[in-house]
Amino acid sequence: MTLKQQLTQISDTGFEKIPKAIARVLLDGIEEIKSSKLKQKGLKEGDIVPNLKLLDNNNNLRSLSEFMHHDFLILNFYRGGWCPYCNLELRAYQNLRQDFISAGADIIAISPEKPEIALDTSIKNSISFPVLSDINATMMKAMGIAFTLNDALKKEYVNFGIDLTTRHNNYNFELPVPAIYVINKDFEIVFRYFEENHMTRLEPKELIEFIKNNRNK
Numbered sequence: 259m260t261l262k263q264q265l266t267q268i269s270d271t272g273f274e275k276i277p278k279a280i281a282r283v284l285l286d287g288i289e290e291i292k293s294s295k296l297k298q299k300g301l302k303e304g305d306i307v308p309n310l311k312l313l314d315n316n317n318n319l320r321s322l323s324e325f326m327h328h329d330f331l332i333l334n335f336y337r338g339g340w341c342p343y344c345n346l347e348l349r350a351y352q353n354l355r356q357d358f359i360s361a362g363a364d365i366i367a368i369s370p371e372k373p374e375i376a377l378d379t380s381i382k383n384s385i386s387f388p389v390l391s392d393i394n395a396t397m398m399k400a401m402g403i404a405f406t407l408n409d410a411l412k413k414e415y416v417n418f419g420i421d422l423t424t425r426h427n428n429y430n431f432e433l434p435v436p437a438i439y440v441i442n443k444d445f446e447i448v449f450r451y452f453e454e455n456h457m458t459r460l461e462p463k464e465l466i467e468f469i470k471n472n473r474n475k
Contacts, residue, residue, distance in 0.1 A: 264350075
């Protein structure tokens with residue numbers, strides 16, 4: 259089953275179970291992100307990603323450059339370990355990690371969740387690539403992919419048992435638009451996947467083909 263098929267399955271099942279009023283809040287949140295023109299404002303192909311520091315699972319600050327061991331580095335920005343769509347995506351990339359490495363790229367995953375939560379996400383999904391913490395969404399803001407939950411979404415997240423204040427260790431209520439960036443050794447963005455709808459993700463095999471086709475350019 260492809261990632262797209264798995265995502266469609268959990269979307270269909272999830273929206274069957276929740277009241278229409280709650281579904282409307284979630285869908286309105288997506289439309290709000292689209293209307294903010296975040297996609298047009300964020301970093302794009304050809305832009306340079308800043309070599310910022312992220313926290314690893316041991317609470318150590320690590321520069322982005324420390325993870326550049328191949329021709330390309332894939333930056334997978336995900337919302338959090340509470341997000342079923344993100345967990346499916348992380349597992350899909352894990353399943354193909356050796357294919358990515360063979361093609362000349364490796365992967366890191368980045369969320370605004372604190373290190374101990376990121377570690378839990380890594381363990382429960384059997385992730386072998388680094389799962390890092392962008393505290394206060396510093397890098398996400400620099401990339402132009404961070405947004406703040408509106409009041410209606412904050413309320414529904416609480417009702418769903420998602421305590422972002424504890425998971426992020428702040429009261430900012432900031433999340434990233436789930437996005438995939440591929441950077442080269444010069445930190446130049448050579449590929450970007452940015453989709454305001456968190457229920458839609460890039461098929462990893464498509465990204466492998468892109469990397470194969472661009473490795474020697």
